[in-house]
Amino acid sequence: MMTRMERHSAKEHPIKLTINNPSKSVVIGSLHVLILIVIFMIDGINYQAKIALFAFLSAMIFWMATKIPAGFVALSLIVFIIIMNAGEADLLYQSLSEEVVWLMIGSFIIGEAVKESGLANRLTFSLLKNQNTKNNVLLGVCSVLFASAFLIPSTSGRAALSMPMIHQLSQKFAASEQRVLAIMTPVIILMSTSVTLIGAGSHLIGVGLLESTVDQSISYVQWLIWGVPFALVMTFLSFLIIKIFLWPIDGWQEIGHKKREEEGKPKEKINGKEKKTMILVSLLVVCWMTESIHGYDLAFITMVGAVLVMTPNMGIISWKQGIKSISWNLILFVAAATALGKVLVDTGVVNWMEKNMLSVLHLFNDAPDWFIVLMILTVTVTSHLYITSHTTRAIVFIPGFLLISETIGVNPSAVVFLSLIGMNYCVTLPVSSKALLLFYEDDNISYDARHLVKLSAILMPLYLMVIMVFYFTYWRWMGLQL
Template identity: 65%
Template sequence: MMTRTERHAAKQSKIDIWMQQLSMKTIVIIGIHVLMMVAVLFIDALDYRAKISLFAFLSAMTLWVATKISAGFVAIALIVFIILMGAGESELLYHSLSEEVVWLMVGSFIIGEAVKVSGLAERLTLFIWSKSNKKTNMLFGLSSVLFTSAFFIPSTSGRAALSMPIINQIGRNFSAKEQSVLAILAPVIILMSTSATLIGAGSHLIGIGLLKSTTDQSISYIQWFIWGVPFTIVISLFSVLWIKWMLWPKDESEEIENLQSEEKANYQKAMNGKEKKTLMFISFLIAGWMTESIHGYDIAFITMVGAILMMMPHYGVLSWKQGINAVSWNLILFVAAATALGRVLIDTGVVQWIENEMLGILHLFTGSPEWLIVLIILLITVTSHLYITSHTTRAIVFIPGLLLFSETIGVDPSTVVFLSLVGMNYCVTFPVSSKALLLFYEEAGISYDAGNLLKISAILMPVYIGVTMLFYFTFWQWTGMHF
């Protein structure tokens, strides 16, 4: 029989073995969680529910970036954690599947599959391929197509959904490492091109609506076009070059195979019935998206209508089974839980607390030089995607406060709204920061690593702020923008 000393030694030995098995990375992650918990506990302005919600959100961000644990598992587990800790009701989990973004993505997957099945994806791929003799040229060709789509499809997730089958098609001629770069490049260019047009994002229309109702000023489509297009061309070009330099494998061949005679024939032949039908449905979708303010149905509902049309028996492009199987349900659950994590920050008052703290800081800069005020506005709006994951919500939360700030210090409100909306369009740090990024994250075909996205953002974010400031003090002021 073991003595007390021997039992203590045996127990201590097991603890030592367990500690040795823990990797340094695990210990660092645990340490970060302890520091986050202590920091959150000392925020007196937040109540118990808000502190638990903020800790859960910070934990999710850490685990998504620093570990290989399934992002969906992390999101759902932390929603359950919030409920078990008494900071939320069980409906938080159930209602997460009723979020608009969930149905938007379900419809987007089905539409993307229809584009692939009909042959349109292959046709567009062969078109890009026929114009390229090197992989680099193909990257720029693909980026140009994605950039142009911003003028016709007023939904970043819609553009991402339609680009997914094209990326998968092109990816067949690339290595696994190159495919992961394509999976980051596509959503990043889609997001960077958002500022090119007034209809590039719903948040633009919300911001302009708030500007008009508050100050009776507005920004016309043409004025936005003049300001937005040159800026988005520059920042999109830098994004392509930075992603290629940072992530593109250096040991891969630049050459790509020429189109075979059979592929050339497929590219040059007339569209078949399925392609024409898909093109007609997509035209209907684009028209529905662009006229949302007229008919009153939101983008997610219109997307689901399009998905149903694609799956209609006898008249559609694919079967119900094909459409449902095309949906990445793992990703859908992740999106639902991640969106709920973001929403609980609003419901518990965390976002309101952040907004109040920031506006309090802003008022300290009354009378400051112009460049400093512009920089502060951009720092707040560009980084807002880190704690408010919904693009629309960012506009609703920040634009009223920034309009009030502009009136207080005597700054032109149109300028503040435009700079703020352009700043909020930056959301390239975490997969949860944008629906377009989510669509490519953990996708069964081509996907990317969240850590690489964070590396890209570490340089892209300050460059984005710098380019925006450069445009403000040069081109935008030359074309009528003033403070």
């Protein structure tokens, strides 16, 4: 019987082939030498900033060009920064204190409780009960995932909580269909992120920076008015494209006979564990939505929920079950990747980039709206390729775009909203989003990273086009204008 780690090791076996490829090794080594030379020729940043920039670019190369575990790459480069005296050892220790790390740990534990209580099985059965085709089942899954964006803050939280349901559903699908299901779930989660202000932590960070910098804001209701139609359109288009380009040609047959469905049918009456879980999740949702009233952040609320579901004799799962449910590989990656982004800010790399931008900003004073919007979107939509953390993208780019808006005299609220919507696109590589990485690293169902790249080649230009259309039509009619 293989352990979880052994199964994971077997899954990552192709890494050896990638590393032992002489031509690829030469290219990667040459790129590192070239980057190192260019960086150390740059004036205006100190030694620490140069090492941080080199480490960050090195991480991007390894994430995109090799199959080395993303967490190992990020952690190794944090250690490299410390060894090179470009950062203190606290950089490594404090990376585990990030809010998103604890938000994800709590989400994994709560997701396990949802599965163990039987709620995941009951929801799965309700989706299958009146559906005869896999097409209808997929539409049902997408509807549930879209609706979850109104209730659960954080894409990684939604991904972790949806995993028990997807595992249960996957049993009804063939292996080739399971791989597509593993792509579709995080993609739909990501495309529905723009629906609400609490859909991602980056939204809250961006609006907070808007308030503190220019004393403007975007309310929860205003975001709903702007965000819901756009998220609905992009979610539906993403579903159609996945169906057309990835789903197997013979994959639309009926799910199966009712007898087979009855096998997984839950008991008619909701048991005590299910009641506890429903009450707890409902309370968590209320607490998440009222953060501004009680003052406790999303991660702390989630961890309170995690502690409650593991409470001896009163909870839903045991301590051991909860700890085993956590994907520590993903947690370490998130912690280290967030630290890599943070060190760019701390060492002054971001400030240096912003100062260099100022010299060309005046060229955009008389630029038409379409050009400014396209410039913002080109930077933000592609930003996931070089800054993998959603939160870090907001921290890095929003201050710069606020600076641009004040310099060229455009509406800061519109700039922040467009920037955050652009940053929500992160469907290219497994490391581009924690939701994508969660399913990619899963031992039960996973997907081929090449399919994700092919999907992004279609979705990225489509995403840009839909935003442009929305800006010059619906959003302008609703008061969003530069």
